[in-house]
Amino acid sequence: MDATWHAADFRPPPGLSSRHVQTLLPRCLPRPAVDTDTESLELPDGDFVELAWSQPEPSRPDAPILVLFHGLEGSIESPYARELLNAAAGLGWRAVLMHFRGCGEHPNRLPRAYHSGDTADARWLIGQLSHRYPEAMKVAAGVSLGGNMLAKLVAEQGGRDLDLAGAIVISAPLDLAACADTLSQGFARVYERHLLGSLKRKMLPSLARGELPLSLSPRELEALASLRAYDEAVTAPLHGFDGAEDYYRRASAGPLLDQVELPMLILHADDDPFMPPALFGRLPAPSPSVRVELGRHGGHVGFVEWHGRRLHSWLARRVARQLEAWARPEGLAGWSTGQAISRSGS
Structure with missing residues (x-):
């Protein structure tokens, strides 16, 4: 140690x-x-x-x-x-x-x-x-x-x-990138699905009302299958990052x-x-x-x-x-x- x-x-x-x-x-x-x-x-x-x-x-x-x-x-x-x-x-x-x-x-x-x-x-x-x-x-x-x-x-x-x-x-x-990858594997997917579901439910009403500057439809939001995909499509563009990798690098x-x-x-x-x-x-x-x-x-x-x-x-x-x-x-x-x-x- x-x-x-x-x-x-x-x-x-x-x-x-x-x-x-x-x-x-x-x-x-x-x-x-x-x-x-x-x-x-x-x-x-x-x-x-x-x-x-x-x-x-x-x-x-x-x-x-x-x-x-x-x-x-x-x-x-x-x-x-x-x-x-x-x-x-x-x-x-x-x-x-x-x-x-x-x-x-x-x-x-x-x-x-x-x-x-x-x-x-x-x-x-x-x-x-x-x-x-x-x-x-x-x-x-x-x-x-x-x-x-x-x-x-x-x-x-x-x-x-x-x-x-x-x-x-x-x-x-x-290390946000490594953690996002870990959550997409094995039993950890249970935790990822839980967090992803909560994020989507919170974001969906604003997206449906056209209040967010995102080129993403409600159906496309629902189809996001991982936290990395969510960060690529929502977190990064919403907060001025050039994709998920840029977000993970700058925010870790x-x-x-x-x-x-x-x-x-x-x-x-x-x-x-x-x-x-x-x-x-x-x-x-x-x-x-x-x-x-x-x-x-x-x-x-x-x-x-x-x-x-x-x-x-x-x-x-x-x-x-x-x-x-x-x-x-x-x-x-x-x-x-x-x-x-x-x-x-x-």
Whole structure:
């Protein structure tokens, strides 16, 4: 194992180590009851995103803040979203999830959607939080697509241009082309069909009304059989890319990990069915600011463990542990040298 990679301390329960069991199990377990208030945040281009704020909020204006970015077609209803917001709120943090455009309760206004490299809205939100809560420490976490987006944002902005103390990246498709190819093979096609169906259902009404600048009919949209085909016909032309390959190349955060300046924790499973084997072997060595924790098991945003006499989210425990560590006065000072770090083995 490379010196910059560390073994995650995740251990699946006996009989529940399969990548697909781990991926699907969170959808079958009870989810924390999280009360939220919704805010519509206006964006500079005239569109908006919906924010879900965990309630009740801390009364202190300097309470630390967790900003969460969900995955492809995710929302506040995603199992991991409730687990992570609940974990942060339990520590006394202010916790908020940003829905990507069109992923909240209402369709977005402009003839566009969102994508894996779409960092502008997240950057705008973090700037707004900086104005509202200038004294609060802020940490961002991104899951799957949201993780790639967050890693790209942090790498491109540098350590001084974002009001973030740290970032946590979970099960992120850091090589988008390789991940798209992986999802088109074997049992992973089940996940691809599910995601593709959701994307098509959301896009179809706007396409049928002629609101999108696409040379694509509703019937042709329905016929798209893979995420790569969808990205070629919809994502790329809708967002100014020259085809799917150009989108994957320009939006993938993996090649930028050596440029990360902020403390970043990456949590990943070697058996993630959304990813190619040995994903990090395809990428440049990350900067000293990045700690990669790899689990032998865990699936895609799974990491379900036996803890406290029940099945439990290891992700929520691990993220909470990191938030606690970073909130301590010495928590960030030694991060790049590996001193202020988790209890996981290496």
